[in-house]
Amino acid sequence: MFDKLAALERKFEDLNLQIVDPDTLGKQELYQKKLRELSSIRESVELYQQYKKVKGSLDEAKTILKDNSDKDLIELAKEEIPELEENLAIVENNLKLSLIPKDPLDEKSVIVEIRAGTGGDEAAIFAGDLFRMYSRYAENNRWKIEVMSCNEIGVGGIKEIIMEINGKNVYSKMKFESGTHRVQRVPETESQGRIHTSAATVAVMAKPEEIDMSIDPNDLKIDIYRSSGNGGQSVNTTDSAVRITHIPTGITVSMQDEKSQHKNKAKGMEVLRARLFEKRQNEQNSEISESRRAMVGTGDRSQRIRTYNFPQGRVTDHRIGLTLYRLGSIISGDLDELMSKLQLFYQTETLKQSYIAA
Numbered sequence: 001m002f003d004k005l006a007a008l009e010r011k012f013e014d015l016n017l018q019i020v021d022p023d024t025l026g027k028q029e030l031y032q033k034k035l036r037e038l039s040s041i042r043e044s045v046e047l048y049q050q051y052k053k054v055k056g057s058l059d060e061a062k063t064i065l066k067d068n069s070d071k072d073l074i075e076l077a078k079e080e081i082p083e084l085e086e087n088l089a090i091v092e093n094n095l096k097l098s099l100i101p102k103d104p105l106d107e108k109s110v111i112v113e114i115r116a117g118t119g120g121d122e123a124a125i126f127a128g129d130l131f132r133m134y135s136r137y138a139e140n141n142r143w144k145i146e147v148m149s150c151n152e153i154g155v156g157g158i159k160e161i162i163m164e165i166n167g168k169n170v171y172s173k174m175k176f177e178s179g180t181h182r183v184q185r186v187p188e189t190e191s192q193g194r195i196h197t198s199a200a201t202v203a204v205m206a207k208p209e210e211i212d213m214s215i216d217p218n219d220l221k222i223d224i225y226r227s228s229g230n231g232g233q234s235v236n237t238t239d240s241a242v243r244i245t246h247i248p249t250g251i252t253v254s255m256q257d258e259k260s261q262h263k264n265k266a267k268g269m270e271v272l273r274a275r276l277f278e279k280r281q282n283e284q285n286s287e288i289s290e291s292r293r294a295m296v297g298t299g300d301r302s303q304r305i306r307t308y309n310f311p312q313g314r315v316t317d318h319r320i321g322l323t324l325y326r327l328g329s330i331i332s333g334d335l336d337e338l339m340s341k342l343q344l345f346y347q348t349e350t351l352k353q354s355y356i357a358a
Contacts, residue, residue, distance in 0.1 A: 001099070005048040012038065012045040044098040051091045058084040100350050105206040105281075106172035111148070111274040112204050115160045117180065119198025124157025126183040126308075127200040129331060131161050134177075136333025143167030148267045149257050162271060164207065171206045176319075176342040178204045179303045185310035195311060199304075207270070208277040215273060221245040222265070227256040244268045251275050320345045 015038045018024050024031050061084060064077040114130050116123040138145050144166045151159040165174065182199045190196065223243040241256035242264040253272045255264040307316045308327060315330050315338070316323045322341055324330065330338065 001096070004099070005044065005095070008041050009045050009048060012041055015041075040102075044095065047091060047095045047098055051088070051095055054084060054088045054091055058088055097347050100347055103172065103175075105175070107169055108171045109143075109164065109166040109207040110170050110174050110204050111162065111164050111207050111271060112174070112177075112202065113160070113162050114158065115201050116157065117199035117201050119183075119196065121153065121155045121157060122183075122185075122187050122196055123198040123200055124153050124159055125155060126157075126181075126198050127161070128156065128158040129183075130181060130200055130202060131158055131163070133331050133333050133335070134165075134174075135163075137335045138165050138167070138170075140333055141167060141170075141173070143170055147257075148271065149255055164270070166207075171204070173339050173343075174204045175206075176339070176346070177202050177305075179305035182304060182307045183310070184307065203278075205274040205278045206281075208273055210273070213273045213277040213280070215246070215269070215276065219247050221247055224261060240264060242268050244272055246272060246276065249276065249279065251279070317342070 015034055019031065019034050019038065024034060058081065061077040061080045064073050065081070068074060068077075112134060114127050114134075116127040119126070135145055146164045146166070147161065148164055149160070149162040151161070153159055180199050180201050182197060184195050184197050186193055187196050221244070223245075224239050225241050225243065226239050227241045240259055240261045241254065242261060243252060243254045244265070245252045251272060253268045253275070255268040255271075258264045258267065305317065305319055307318070308331065309316070310327065312325075313327045314323055314325045315327050317338065320342060322338070324337065326334075
């Protein structure tokens with residue numbers, strides 16, 4: 001690890017010289033590339049330099065303890081050593097974490113699909129709860145939310161909703177939410193007070209740019225039809241609804257919430273591009289060993305990942321064995337603790353796997 005860090009430090013120094021070189025400054029694209037390279041290794045290099053400084057102080061204190069006869073200096077060294085050892089352990093751990101390969105998708109915005117699963121009306125109500133939970137979490141992070149498509153039912157629930165969340169590093173926090181979410185509670189219509197179990201599925205897809213996922217227009221079948229649904233402002237009597245089918249994969253996206261055919265088509269293409277991009281990523285991930293790709297679940301929307309138990313006021317994440325007894329704040333959008341612990345688990349497991357691979 002330290003050989004790699006020494007090489008990174010040399011590269012960092014070299015890049016600092018390159019970005020002030022007139023040849024680099026005169027080529028904007030090259031200059032930006034060098035800046036990105038510099039930024040990508042800065043944290044590791046600065047932590048390595050901090051590690052060397054603390055390690056040097058610790059070695060010096062131990063030398064004083066062993067080779068010095070000055071009682072005052074010896075006492076001072078005895079006091080410093082435990083604190084320096086603790087600091088060194090913290091810096092070393094942060095240093096290891098900084099070397100974990102970054103997920104290239106982490107900085108992207110996302111498209112989130114929430115669908116009611118087993119449980120009838122209760123499942124639809126729960127899907128609505130999940131939508132509001134993620135919406136509040138997004139607001140807390142100052143991300144922008146746009147509902148692209150929504151199919152509501154009469155009891156105040158949601159059969160299916162697709163939303164776009166735009167902001168900085170959205171995917172890095174939201175990517176662990178894909179899977180089946182289960183709820184246990186007593187429905188308002190339950191006269192016997194029995195607990196019912198319902199489920200909803202969540203799919204979180206990185207939002208690709210056109211350059212990330214190009215689509216051949218010849219591979220598309222586009223149908224235009226009249227909007228239909230439960231009524232309301234989103235339904236109109238013009239042929240504005242759009243169904244886009246990607247012929248090679250059979251993936252189909254339908255959009256009808258907008259009154260403009262062109263807007264529905266544009267939204268449909270965004271969702272199709274995200275689904276195709278996700279499919280490609282899953283195919284690439286399947287080539288990676290099972291132990292590495294299943295660290296925090298597979299990301300498969302059919303996998304049960306979390307249970308929300310209302311009678312006990314608890315939320316359990318089954319992938320990391322975490323149970324929190326503050327369901328009220330979590331369902332209201334306070335997901336920071338859950339997200340950070342999932343990220344930490346992922347980082348720790350990735351680090352373990354990197355050592356095994358080495």
